[in-house]
Amino acid sequence: GDSVTQMEGPVTLSEEAFLTINCTYTATGYPSLFWYVQYPGEGLQLLLKATKADDKGSNKGFEATYRKETTSFHLEKGSVQVSDSAVYFCALSPSVNQAGTALIFGKGTTLSVSS
Amino acid sequence: DTGVSQDPRHKITKRGQNVTFRCDPISEHNRLYWYRQTLGQGPEFLTYFQNEAQLEKSRLLSDRFSAERPKGSFSTLEIQRTEQGDSAMYLCASISGAAVGDTQYFGPGTRLTVL
Numbered sequence: 033g034d035s036v037t038q039m040e041g042p043v044t045l046s047e048e049a050f051l052t053i054n055c056t057y058t059a060t061g062y063p064s065l066f067w068y069v070q071y072p073g074e075g076l077q078l079l080l081k082a083t084k085a086d087d088k089g090s091n092k093g094f095e096a097t098y099r100k101e102t103t104s105f106h107l108e109k110g111s112v113q114v115s116d117s118a119v120y121f122c123a124l125s126p127s128v129n130q131a132g133t134a135l136i137f138g139k140g141t142t143l144s145v146s147s
Numbered sequence: 148d149t150g151v152s153q154d155p156r157h158k159i160t161k162r163g164q165n166v167t168f169r170c171d172p173i174s175e176h177n178r179l180y181w182y183r184q185t186l187g188q189g190p191e192f193l194t195y196f197q198n199e200a201q202l203e204k205s206r207l208l209s210d211r212f213s214a215e216r217p218k219g220s221f222s223t224l225e226i227q228r229t230e231q232g233d234s235a236m237y238l239c240a241s242i243s244g245a246a247v248g249d250t251q252y253f254g255p256g257t258r259l260t261v262l
Contacts, residue, residue: 083248132202132203
């Protein structure tokens with residue numbers, strides 16, 4: 033079945049460092065891909081998304097490009113801040129989905145940024 | 148737009164008791180999803196509604212679980228005869244469209260602890 037694999041954390045960085053969180057997926061057809069972020073004590077928030085191959089999603093300095101050839105959707109940010117400390121989830125919505133548009137999530141990657 | 152709300156935020160119960168959670172989606176969102184998130188894992192799909200109709204249930208949803216969405220507005224998730232393995236965060240999400248790339252908006256979750 034469809035699945036998402038993301039790098040295990042925790043990822044610990046100093047402020048202004050470059051961030052990459054790897055995400056690869058297995059799916060038939062052309063799924064849509066998402067990154068959600070979960071700040072401490074809060075619900076999941078959409079960070080960015082891409083709905084077709086070669087699309088780049090971007091928001092708040094974060095970027096991810098939908099790579100069909102490598103089945104990847106890696107999250108990057110050029111300069112992280114302490115406020116970016118959170119858990120990041122990669123997710124997909126299968127193109128053929130019996131469960132409406134239910135999302136399939138990776139296990140999450142915890143990012144901790146220190147000043 | 149007040150966002151998705153869930154009540155209660157935390158619930159502690161003893162094994163064997165019944166519990167009920169409520170989710171209020173964003174108004175006019177016709178699709179509503181329930182997910183379960185255990186420690187160190189990403190959310191997993193449980194069930195979803197389109198308006199008042201429950202259209203799909205995951206195999207994770209045992210017979211002890213039941214969900215309703217009367218009148219296509221708020222939804223409730225009930226767990227009967229709770230077990231320690233039911234301890235998790237229960238997330239609700241709503242969405243206005245039906246396309247694969249549409250965004251799901253999540254509530255803050257209800258954290259269930261079964262003693």
